[in-house]
Amino acid sequence: MEERYIELKVNTKPEFVDLLADFIMSASGEAVEYGEDFVILRTSSDTTELEKKLQSLDIECSIVKEEKENKDWIKIYQDSVQPIDVAEFYVHPSWYEPKEGKKNILINPALAFGSGHHATTYSCLQAISESVKSGDTLLDVGCGSGILALAACLKGAVVDLCDTDPLAVESTQENFALNKLSYNEIWVGSANKTTKRYDIVVANIIADVLKIIANELKSKVKEDGTLIISGILDKKEHIVTEAFSDLEMLKRVQKDEWVTIYYKG
Numbered sequence: 001m002e003e004r005y006i007e008l009k010v011n012t013k014p015e016f017v018d019l020l021a022d023f024i025m026s027a028s029g030e031a032v033e034y035g036e037d038f039v040i041l042r043t044s045s046d047t048t049e050l051e052k053k054l055q056s057l058d059i060e061c062s063i064v065k066e067e068k069e070n071k072d073w074i075k076i077y078q079d080s081v082q083p084i085d086v087a088e089f090y091v092h093p094s095w096y097e098p099k100e101g102k103k104n105i106l107i108n109p110a111l112a113f114g115s116g117h118h119a120t121t122y123s124c125l126q127a128i129s130e131s132v133k134s135g136d137t138l139l140d141v142g143c144g145s146g147i148l149a150l151a152a153c154l155k156g157a158v159v160d161l162c163d164t165d166p167l168a169v170e171s172t173q174e175n176f177a178l179n180k181l182s183y184n185e186i187w188v189g190s191a192n193k194t195t196k197r198y199d200i201v202v203a204n205i206i207a208d209v210l211k212i213i214a215n216e217l218k219s220k221v222k223e224d225g226t227l228i229i230s231g232i233l234d235k236k237e238h239i240v241t242e243a244f245s246d247l248e249m250l251k252r253v254q255k256d257e258w259v260t261i262y263y264k265g
Contacts, residue, residue: 132151133199207236
């Protein structure tokens with residue numbers, strides 16, 4: 001890998017972007033990045049002649065040239081994503097080996113969805129370790145990457161999942177396949193799309209949404225079941241506890257500024 005490279009950014013009007021991108025690719029023989037009003041060429045070759053050609057065009061544009069250090073961005077990213085060890089679970093990306101004696105969850109992190117590092121996910125994994133028994137039914141509301149349902153599945157639970165974001169549902173399906181585990185049902189939407197009641201309902205969302213869907217979450221928990229809610233900033237905890245005040249609080253856990261609460265169904 002070259003140690004240095006040149007980044008040539010050509011700023012222009014939106015109507016000229018496609019034309020400039022084609023011109024730069026043809027002149028340099030290299031791929032470009034482009035946006036609404038710019039084209040970027042990254043190359044280890046000399047760009048002096050290309051710059052002259054660009055300046056001779058009858059197109060309004062400005063050129064910003066920088067020499068930059070080349071980096072192995074994949075390795076940097078991989079080094080930044082560490083496995084986590086929480087309760088009986090070991091959550092790790094594919095470039096780490098499973099851990100002996102642990103319930104291993106393989107997650108290749110996506111930008112939008114959880115890999116277990118956030119305080120709320122960590123606390124929910126602890127809650128699942130403590131609360132879920134083999135044969136329990138569990139509903140994961142706002143499943144994200146599916147990490148909580150995967151953990152419950154490894155404990156022997158039968159799991160259903162839902163999320164209002166279709167990309168989260170897709171991410172969950174991929175992660176279940178990656179771990180060679182099976183869910184019972186999954187759907188785009190919220191808890192109100194099922195008529196079933198569950199031994200465990202877990203919802204790691206945000207306080208404002210938990211308040212809005214409080215009644216539907218309560219209606220999905222069996223009598224004497226457990227409702228686990230998280231994603232609650234401590235400064236917003238009061239709006240959640242008010243919405244769930246008709247339930248018996250079993251436990252409250254705080255990690256950093258985030259709160260997780262267990263309720264009896």
